[in-house]
Amino acid sequence: MNDDFGIRKKPADRDSTLEKVDRVAEKLGFASREGRKRRNAVGPTMPVNVKLPEDTYNAFLKFCDDNELTYRKGIEKLLIKAGYIEE
Amino acid sequence: MKQVIAFAASKGGAGKSSTCQIVAEVLSHHGQVVTILDGDPNEPQVRWRTGTSKLPITVIGDITENNVVKHINAVDEGYVLIDLEGVASRLVARAIAKADLVVIPFQASTLDAAEAGKTINLITEEEEIVERKIPFKVMLSRTSPVIKTRLETDLAAQLERNGLPLMRNQLNERAAFKSVFAYKTSLYELDPEKVNGIPKAIENAEAVTKEIVS
Incomplete structure (x- = not known):
């Protein structure tokens, strides 16, 4: 069972010396x-x-809605598909 | 063997980038392996490297507080020179924590001296955390090669009274030091037709470098 309540544990490899340096520096x-x-x-x-x-216009809006894309992302996606920009 | 030297001063125009570049050129010219970590957002060292200098100086740009330690650790040998931004920042503090030596250039002005004092305070505090001495040297920069100002003498005396290690040599204000950035080449490769006083500048640069690395 996951009982960590979504609390992010401190990664073990965090550099504690550096953290102390940051505190003093601040x-x-x-x-x-x-x-x-x-x-x-x-x-x-x-x-x-x-x-x-x-x-x-309707087709473009449907494409964005169906793919849950903003208009900007929608245009980007179409240009990627057309091979005009790299993913 | 690796030697990490940070050039720090929390004020712009103190001469950090020039000193860092000049020291790198002298060391590289004399056969040392040199890597510059360019922590100045304006990336003067990265721009310099796009020029024609044949000196094998490696320049790494886009140095941030999050990657500075990783980049320092990644270099195996030679001199790692860190050109820091002219503000008091976490990047400066982290670079100092990893440095074998901190060079603090400052112009002969009370404003610059006060900012140099801030950096020295930080070094002193960091020494307790990292449990080792972090040697530092204070250097007057952009001084006139011929005239010593009264303020310069007063500041030097003040530093001495406080037991602070002021370098005997100073990086003078010289056209050749500005020209290495303008022409994106080294002191040793500058065109004497275009720039005056190159031999004197080299003499000054070598004396400063010798005192820094000794």
Whole structure:
């Protein structure tokens, strides 16, 4: 039975010396300057605004709904399938 | 045999990248194996490596607080020089924890001296945690090769009074040191037609390097 209540255990190989160094450093103003990266960070983006025939529009929305994709991911998936970008 | 030297100062413009690059060039020119870990977000060392220098200096970029220890451990031999960013950060603290020597360059200004003091305090605290001495050397940088300012003399005297190890040699402000980044080559490969004072710069660079590694 899983009785860990979802609590993440501290990995055994964590470097405790380094953790102590981090604590002392933070006390002296040497804090982490590296923000966590957003999970969906994609780098620079460009907008695309396009008018589609209704059938194409509906088909694209259905494709995204069926595959649980955002529109951005949907376009990306189609371009991967077409071989224009690598997965 | 591996020697890890961190160049740290929590203030930009103190001369970390220049000193790191110059020391790397001198060591490599004299046959030492040199790896630079470029921890400056502007990656001056990575950009330098895209140039034409034939010196076999390995430059590793994208150094972060999460990978700096791994990169230091991955090098088997030679000198590992860590060019750190000019801010007080966890990356700096972690690099210091792994260093055999920390070089703290600073310009002869009270602001720079105060920032150097912060780094020294951090080193002192870290020594207790890692249970070993972390040797450090303080070096005046970007000084005039001919005129010694009053402030320079005063700061040197102040450091001496506090028992802090100020290096005898200083990295002077020289066109050749700026030119190695501009032309992406080494002091030993600069074109004397384009840059003045190369022999004097090499003499200065070698004296500084000798004092750092001795």
